Amino acid sequence: MPTNTHILFPLVCLCFALCTLHVSSSDSDSLILSCGSSSGGVGDDGRKWEPDSKYLVSSGNSIPAEAQYQDPSLPSKTPYLSARIFTSESTYKISVKPKKRYWVRFHFYPSTYSSLDPSDAFFSVIANGVTLLNNFSASITAKALTQAYIFREYSLAPLNSDHLNIAFKPSDKHDGAFAFVNGIEVSPMPDLFDSATLVGFSDQSVESQSANLQTMFRLNVGGQYISASNDSGLTRTWYDDSPYLDAAAIGVTDEASKNVTIHYKDLPAHVAPVDVYRTLRSMGPEYEVNKNYNLTWVFRVDGNFTYLARLHFCDIQSTKINQVVFDIFINNQTAEANADVIAWTGAIAVPMYKDYAIYVSDGQGDEELRVALHPSISMKPEFYDSLLNGLEIFKLNDTTGNLAGPNPEPSAMLAKAESEAAKSFAPSKSSSNVTVIGGAAGGAAAFGIVAALCIAVYQRKKRVPGTESNASSWLPIYGNSHTTASKSTISGKSTTSTHVSSRDGGNCRHFSLEEIKQATKNFDESYVIGVGGFGKVYKGVIDGTTKVAIKRSNPSSEQGVHEFRTEIEMLSKLRHRHLVSLIGFCDEDNEMALVYDYMAYGTLREHLYKGNKPHLSWKQRLEICIGAARGLHYLHTGAKYIIIHRDVKTTNILLDENWVAKVSDFGLSKTGPELNQTHVSTVVKGSFGYLDPEYYRRQQLTEKSDVYSFGVVLFEVLCARPALNPSLSKEQVSLADWALHCQRKGTNIEDIIDPHLKGKIKPECLKKFTETAYKCLSDQGIDRPSMGDLLWNLEFALQLQENLEDAKQDSGSAENSNSGELHNCPMRLHFSNLSLGSENDISEQSDDSNTNAIFSQIVNPKGR
Numbered sequence: 001m002p003t004n005t006h007i008l009f010p011l012v013c014l015c016f017a018l019c020t021l022h023v024s025s026s027d028s029d030s031l032i033l034s035c036g037s038s039s040g041g042v043g044d045d046g047r048k049w050e051p052d053s054k055y056l057v058s059s060g061n062s063i064p065a066e067a068q069y070q071d072p073s074l075p076s077k078t079p080y081l082s083a084r085i086f087t088s089e090s091t092y093k094i095s096v097k098p099k100k101r102y103w104v105r106f107h108f109y110p111s112t113y114s115s116l117d118p119s120d121a122f123f124s125v126i127a128n129g130v131t132l133l134n135n136f137s138a139s140i141t142a143k144a145l146t147q148a149y150i151f152r153e154y155s156l157a158p159l160n161s162d163h164l165n166i167a168f169k170p171s172d173k174h175d176g177a178f179a180f181v182n183g184i185e186v187s188p189m190p191d192l193f194d195s196a197t198l199v200g201f202s203d204q205s206v207e208s209q210s211a212n213l214q215t216m217f218r219l220n221v222g223g224q225y226i227s228a229s230n231d232s233g234l235t236r237t238w239y240d241d242s243p244y245l246d247a248a249a250i251g252v253t254d255e256a257s258k259n260v261t262i263h264y265k266d267l268p269a270h271v272a273p274v275d276v277y278r279t280l281r282s283m284g285p286e287y288e289v290n291k292n293y294n295l296t297w298v299f300r301v302d303g304n305f306t307y308l309a310r311l312h313f314c315d316i317q318s319t320k321i322n323q324v325v326f327d328i329f330i331n332n333q334t335a336e337a338n339a340d341v342i343a344w345t346g347a348i349a350v351p352m353y354k355d356y357a358i359y360v361s362d363g364q365g366d367e368e369l370r371v372a373l374h375p376s377i378s379m380k381p382e383f384y385d386s387l388l389n390g391l392e393i394f395k396l397n398d399t400t401g402n403l404a405g406p407n408p409e410p411s412a413m414l415a416k417a418e419s420e421a422a423k424s425f426a427p428s429k430s431s432s433n434v435t436v437i438g439g440a441a442g443g444a445a446a447f448g449i450v451a452a453l454c455i456a457v458y459q460r461k462k463r464v465p466g467t468e469s470n471a472s473s474w475l476p477i478y479g480n481s482h483t484t485a486s487k488s489t490i491s492g493k494s495t496t497s498t499h500v501s502s503r504d505g506g507n508c509r510h511f512s513l514e515e516i517k518q519a520t521k522n523f524d525e526s527y528v529i530g531v532g533g534f535g536k537v538y539k540g541v542i543d544g545t546t547k548v549a550i551k552r553s554n555p556s557s558e559q560g561v562h563e564f565r566t567e568i569e570m571l572s573k574l575r576h577r578h579l580v581s582l583i584g585f586c587d588e589d590n591e592m593a594l595v596y597d598y599m600a601y602g603t604l605r606e607h608l609y610k611g612n613k614p615h616l617s618w619k620q621r622l623e624i625c626i627g628a629a630r631g632l633h634y635l636h637t638g639a640k641y642i643i644i645h646r647d648v649k650t651t652n653i654l655l656d657e658n659w660v661a662k663v664s665d666f667g668l669s670k671t672g673p674e675l676n677q678t679h680v681s682t683v684v685k686g687s688f689g690y691l692d693p694e695y696y697r698r699q700q701l702t703e704k705s706d707v708y709s710f711g712v713v714l715f716e717v718l719c720a721r722p723a724l725n726p727s728l729s730k731e732q733v734s735l736a737d738w739a740l741h742c743q744r745k746g747t748n749i750e751d752i753i754d755p756h757l758k759g760k761i762k763p764e765c766l767k768k769f770t771e772t773a774y775k776c777l778s779d780q781g782i783d784r785p786s787m788g789d790l791l792w793n794l795e796f797a798l799q800l801q802e803n804l805e806d807a808k809q810d811s812g813s814a815e816n817s818n819s820g821e822l823h824n825c826p827m828r829l830h831f832s833n834l835s836l837g838s839e840n841d842i843s844e845q846s847d848d849s850n851t852n853a854i855f856s857q858i859v860n861p862k863g864r
C-alpha cells in the first residue's frame, strides 16, 4: 500500500535546497542539528547547523559517518553528507517549552555510510511516545520517489514535559538493520490547529489541537513554489499544485493584480503567506464547461488514518455574495455545500481557510484523498465557477499515537517491467534481487517532494488546422558550451544559486552587436537558415571557427524586450545534454539576438524521409528517441519549473555531429498569468498531426500532451512517413490515426513499418517499442505513460535489441554473454541514468563541450 502520492509526472527534485530553512530571529529557540558531524556547518542556504552529539542521551551505540558519495541533486553538503548511524535504540533529548506545539523535521540521505548498505536501514522514529516512522526504509522511499533524499515534517502536539525525546530504533524484523539520520530540526510553532468537521458526519468534529500531525502536502494552488524563507515566518515550503490535478480538467490559474492588497483582517499572518492568497486556480471562463466538471486534486495517502484538509481561499475577483458559489467534495462526500467566499469574508481580497477532517479507510491498493470543487448550480450564482488558493493536507495520529505508514512501492508499470527484465536477463543471483527501482512513475510521495513551479500550462485557444505557421516560437535555452559554461555545471544548478540567477542570464555569454554582425556578415540574407516567430535565424561563425545559429529578434515581433529578458533568465537555468544549448545573447541598440550551438546533422526528420540521406539503423533511431525522451523528461521533471514543450516533432529534434539528439524550439516561456488577465492565455503552439486530442478537445494542456506528440514521433521513426500526409488515402492521412486504426484492425505492424527496417528489428524489441508508442497515443492523458516511464521502456527496448544482437554474436560463450547482460542490466541503467540522469547528463555534457569545440544548430526553414 504505497504511501506515494499520485503525481502525473515524476519529479526529480533538484531544488530541495529551497525548502531548507532560514532561521528568522523569532525562531531563536529552534534547534538545527547536523547529525554525525563533529563541528556542524553552514548549509548552502546560509543556515547554521550544529553538531548533534551533545543532545544524544548515550552515544555508545551510534557512529558518526560520512556519506561516500555526494549525489549531485543534494541541495547542500550540510547536513546530508554526514549521518549518525544507530545500531541499537538511541535517543536525542532536546529541551523544549512545555505546552507549546513544535515542528520536527527530519532529513535522510540514504547513501553508503561506513560500508553499510542503505537498503538495510529499517527503523522507527518515536518522539515522546508518538511513532513518527515505523519500519521505515529511506532507501526504498527515495527510490520510489526517484529522489536522492527524503524530508519529513511533523507537528507535535503541545507537550506536558520540558524535553522532547526522539528515539531511533532499528527494526528487529530485519537482520542487520540499522537506523540513521542526517539532519533534525526542532522549532516552536504557533497553534495552527483547531477542530474540524468530519466530512460525512456534520455533527461530529475532530479535535486537532491535541493531535500530532504529519504534513503530507502543502500546495500554493495556482501559484508557485514558495521557499521556506519566503513563508510567513514558519519556514514551511509550499509547492505548485499542478502535479496533483486530476489530469482531465485542470482549470485556469489567476493572480491578483499588483494594485490589489490582501487584507488579513482577523486571520493571523502566519497562517499562510500572501503569495498563497494572491494566486488561485479556478475553473475557467466557459461556464457551460464548468457545469460539467469537477475541479479535482488527487493525493495518495495511507489508509486507516484521519486526514485534515485545510483549504485556503481568497477571492480576488468577485465583490458580491452569490457571484461564485460552489460545493466542496472530499472523497466524493459533500464537505461543504454552497461555499461562497465573499459571504464568508465579507470582502474581496480577504483570506480565510476552512478545515475538514476525513477518515480514509484501508482499502486494497492505493488509498486516495480527492478534493473536488463544483459550482452550486442550485444556488444560481452569477458565475458558474469555483476557486481555491491553497491546500494543506495533514495526517492525524491514530488512537495508538501512531503516524507511520508503510514504505511506498514502485509503480505497477515499473514493477512489471522489472519482472520482465528479470525474466529476460538470466536467472542469476544478482538479477533475482534487483532492488526495487524507483519508479519515475512511482510518483512523489509525501510532502516535500514536488518542488515544481508550473508555468504556462494553459491554452485557451484551439489551434485551427491549416494555420500551422512556419513561425517558430523558439526560446533560447542556456546550455553548456565551449565558452564559459563548463565551469558552471552541477553546482550552479541544483542549489539555490540558480534560482537567483543574474539578470544578465547567468553564465550566458554576452555578445556585442559588432560580434554578431561579424558572425553573420551583417545579417546577410544568404546566411539565413530559417525564419521564426521571433525573427530570422542566421548561421554564423564566432571566435573564428565556432559555428553557431543566431536568432535575431524581429523588431516588429510581439515579443518585446521584457520577454527577451525573461526568456534568457528562465532558460539560462536549463542545461542538458539533450537540449539544444544557448551560447549567449546580444542586446544592444535595439538589436536582440540569441546565439545557439549549430547542429551539424540537422533535423531528425530529414534523416527519416524526404532528406535523401542514408537510412538510419534501428539502433541509431532508438538511441535518438532515447536522447530526445531524456531531454523532454528533463523539461518535465528536472528543472525547477515544469516545462511543457508543446511542439514535439521530428523537426524539433536536432542531431549534432555525434548523432546526439537535442530537443530544440521551446514553445513555452510564460511564467504565469499576464498581470491584467484572469488566466494564462498564450497563443497555442503545436503542430497539426502531433496535437494531443484531449488537449484539443478540452483546451487544457498537460505534459502528457508532449507524450502524445512524442508517440507520433515514435511512429514516424518506425514508419518513416510524415505525421500528416494528405496525399494518402483518408484513413492514412494522419499517422497517429493510421497507427491506431491498424492496432484496432489487428494489422501486422510489420506491414506499416519502414521497409528499410523490415527484418532488422528484433521482435521483442519491436513489440516493446510499439506497445510503448501506442500507450503514448492513448486518448486520455492519464492513460499515457510519463516521460520517465517512456524513457525506461525505450531503454528497455534498446536493451532487448542489443542483448539479442550480442547473444547472437557470442552464442558460443554463455558465460560471457551472461555477464554482459548483467552489466547491461536495464534497471541499473535506468536508475543511474534516469533518476540522477539530468545531473549525470550535465557532467557528460561538459566533457563533450571540451572535446568538441563545434556545436551547431540548424533550424530548418522547411521545418514547419
Ligand SMILES: *[C@@H]1O[C@H](CO)[C@@H](O)[C@H](O)[C@H]1NC(C)=O
Pocket: 018, 226, 227, 229, 230, 499, 500
Ligand atoms: C522570495 O521571494 C522573492 C520575491 O518573490 C524572490 O525574489 C526570492 O527569490 C524568494 N526567495 C527564495 C529563497 O525563494
Ligand SMILES: *[C@@H]1O[C@H](CO)[C@@H](O)[C@H](O)[C@H]1NC(C)=O
Pocket: 257, 259, 260
Ligand atoms: C487596479 O488597477 C486597474 C487599472 O490599473 C483598475 O482598473 C482596477 O480597478 C484596480 N483594482 C483595484 C482593486 O483597485
Ligand SMILES: *[C@@H]1O[C@H](CO)[C@@H](O)[C@H](O)[C@H]1NC(C)=O
Pocket: 001, 303, 304, 362
Ligand atoms: C487498518 O485497520 C484494519 C482494521 O482495524 C486492519 O485490519 C488493517 O490491517 C489496518 N491496515 C493498516 C494498513 O494498518
Ligand SMILES: *[C@@H]1O[C@H](CO)[C@@H](O)[C@H](O)[C@H]1NC(C)=O
Pocket: 331, 332
Ligand atoms: C469517488 O468517485 C470517483 C469517480 O466516480 C471514483 O473513481 C473514486 O474511487 C471515488 N472515491 C471514493 C473514495 O469513493
Ligand SMILES: *[C@@H]1O[C@H](CO)[C@@H](O)[C@H](O)[C@H]1NC(C)=O
Pocket: 291, 292, 293, 294, 329, 331, 332, 333, 372, 374
Ligand atoms: C463531482 O463530484 C461529486 C462528488 O464526487 C459527484 O457526485 C459529482 O457527480 C461530480 N460531478 C461531475 C460533473 O463530475
Ligand SMILES: *[C@@H]1O[C@H](CO)[C@@H](O)[C@H](O)[C@H]1NC(C)=O
Pocket: 129, 130, 210, 211, 212, 396, 397, 398, 399, 400, 401, 402
Ligand atoms: C493521538 O495520540 C494521542 C497520544 O499521543 C492520543 O491522546 C490522541 O487521542 C490521538 N489522537 C487520535 C485522533 O486518536
Ligand SMILES: *[C@@H]1O[C@H](CO)[C@@H](O)[C@H](O)[C@H]1NC(C)=O
Pocket: 122, 135, 137, 140, 173, 406, 407, 408
Ligand atoms: C518493512 O518494510 C518492507 C519494505 O516495505 C516490507 O517488505 C516488510 O514487510 C516490512 N516489515 C514489516 C515488519 O512491516
Ligand SMILES: *[C@@H]1O[C@H](CO)[C@@H](O)[C@H](O)[C@H]1NC(C)=O
Pocket: 429, 432, 433
Ligand atoms: C539476493 O537474493 C538472495 C536470495 O534470493 C539473498 O540470499 C541475497 O542476500 C540477496 N542479495 C542482496 C544483495 O540482497
Ligand SMILES: *[C@@H]1O[C@H](CO)[C@@H](O)[C@H](O)[C@H]1NC(C)=O
Pocket: 469, 470, 471
Ligand atoms: C510560411 O511560409 C510560406 C512559404 O514557405 C510563406 O508564404 C508564409 O508567409 C509563411 N508564413 C509565415 C507566418 O511566416
Ligand SMILES: *[C@@H]1O[C@H](CO)[C@@H](O)[C@H](O)[C@H]1NC(C)=O
Pocket: 674, 676, 677
Ligand atoms: C493586457 O495588457 C496588454 C498590454 O499591457 C493589452 O494589450 C491587453 O489587451 C490587455 N489584456 C486585457 C485582457 O486587458
Ligand SMILES: *[C@@H]1O[C@H](CO)[C@@H](O)[C@H](O)[C@H]1NC(C)=O
Pocket: 829, 832, 833
Ligand atoms: C547510463 O549510465 C551508465 C552507468 O552509469 C553509463 O555507462 C551509460 O553511459 C549511461 N548511458 C547514457 C545514455 O547516459
